[in-house]
Structure formats: C-alpha cells, structure tokens
Amino acid sequence: xxxxxxxSEYYMWRTLFAVAHADHVVTDEEVRFxxxxxxxxxxxxxxxxxxHEDAKNAQDIEAMYKMITEPKDQAAFFKFAHELVHIxxxxxxxxxxxxxxxxELHVQATDVDKLIGTVSLSLEDDGGSDGSDAxxxxxxxxxxxxxxxxxxxxxxxxxxxxxx
Numbered sequence: 001x002x003x004x005x006x007x008s009e010y011y012m013w014r015t016l017f018a019v020a021h022a023d024h025v026v027t028d029e030e031v032r033f034x035x036x037x038x039x040x041x042x043x044x045x046x047x048x049x050x051x052h053e054d055a056k057n058a059q060d061i062e063a064m065y066k067m068i069t070e071p072k073d074q075a076a077f078f079k080f081a082h083e084l085v086h087i088x089x090x091x092x093x094x095x096x097x098x099x100x101x102x103x104e105l106h107v108q109a110t111d112v113d114k115l116i117g118t119v120s121l122s123l124e125d126d127g128g129s130d131g132s133d134a135x136x137x138x139x140x141x142x143x144x145x146x147x148x149x150x151x152x153x154x155x156x157x158x159x160x161x162x163x164x
Contacts, residue, residue, distance in 0.1 A: 004044025011067035012077045013037060014054055019081055021058035022098045027088040031055070065102050078103075 004010065016037070020030040034055045038048060068074050081102070085095040 004047045005042060006070070006073075008068050008070040008073040009076075010043070010047050011064055011069075012073040012080075013041065013043075013051060014059060015061060015064035015068060015077060016080050016084060017051060017054040018059040018061040018064050019084055019095070019098065020055075022061065022085075023090075023094040024058075026055075029087040030084065033084055033087055061098055062101065062105065065105060 005013075017034055020026050020034060034051075038051060038055075043051065065077070068077055081099065085099060
C-alpha cells in the first residue's frame with residue numbers, strides 16, 4: 001500500500017468502521033470514534049479516502065475482518081471493537097451477533113498448532129526433597145504434549161459442532 005499503515009492494520013480500521021454500521025444506526029459517539037481515528041492514525045491519502053467512504057457506507061464486516069492478518073492487529077481490533085460497540089450505551093443484538101461471529105472466525109483462523117510449536121515450556125523443580133519434577137505423576141513431556149493436542153482437538157471439534 002506504500003505510505004500509511006500496514007495492510008493488516010488498515011483492514012483492522014476498515015472492519016471497525018464496518019462494525020459501527022452493524023446495528024444499522026451510526027450514533028454521534030461512533031462518528032466521533034471514526035473521526036478521531038481518521039485524525040490520529042497515520043493513514044495514507046488513499047487509505048483515508050476509503051475510510052471516509054466506509055464511514056458513510058456499510059461494508060461486509062466478515063470480509064474486512066478476514067483481511068486482518070497480523071495477530072497484534074487482531075488483538076487491537078477486539079480491544080477497539082469492544083469499546084466501539086459499547087460507546088453509545090446500547091450493545092444491541094446485531095452488534096452482539098457480529099462480535100460472536102468475529103470471535104468464532106478468529107478462533108477458526110488461529111493456527112493453534114503453530115502457537116503450540118512456538119511456546120517453549122520449561123518445567124521447574126516442584127521443590128520436593130526427592131528431586132521430583134512436574135512430571136513426577138508419570139506424565140512424560142510427550143504425554144504432556146499429547147494432552148495439549150487432545151484439548152485442542154476437542155476444542156476444534158466443539159467449534160465445528162456448534163457451526164452445524
């Protein structure tokens with residue numbers, strides 16, 4: 001995109017602007033939220049022009065959200081979205097439904113296996129006088145990993161069942 005914010009952050013803001021339209025009423029508070037973002041964030045002129053249009057016209061929230069590729073932008077989205085949907089004092093049914101759907105999309109798109117692979121687990125001595133460690137109960141490190149994956153598999157299975 002050249003100048004301005006990253007594409008992922010740009011779509012975070014586009015998604016937020018779309019969320020402002022979720023209940024089909026854009027309140028003064030939501031307009032101020034968008035105006036503040038337009039004034040405070042270093043968007044390129046092209047990005048700013050598109051966001052001005054997004055402020056006036058509802059966009060496909062899910063399509064916009066799927067373009068947020070960076071975990072830090074996804075986390076920022078949910079922080080700002082929580083503020084945005086409560087800003088007018090009325091967390092309406094449409095807003096609740098879209099936030100639940102976006103959280104589902106977030107969980108489905110999260111590569112849990114990749115996250116597990118990047119987490120380094122180190123276990124400390126439990127302080128027992130016999131020198132036993134956290135696996136003293138007979139759970140080997142491989143067994144621990146298997147348990148983590150079993151939780152992951154059960155979690156993903158439950159999500160899929162809820163979608164059906």
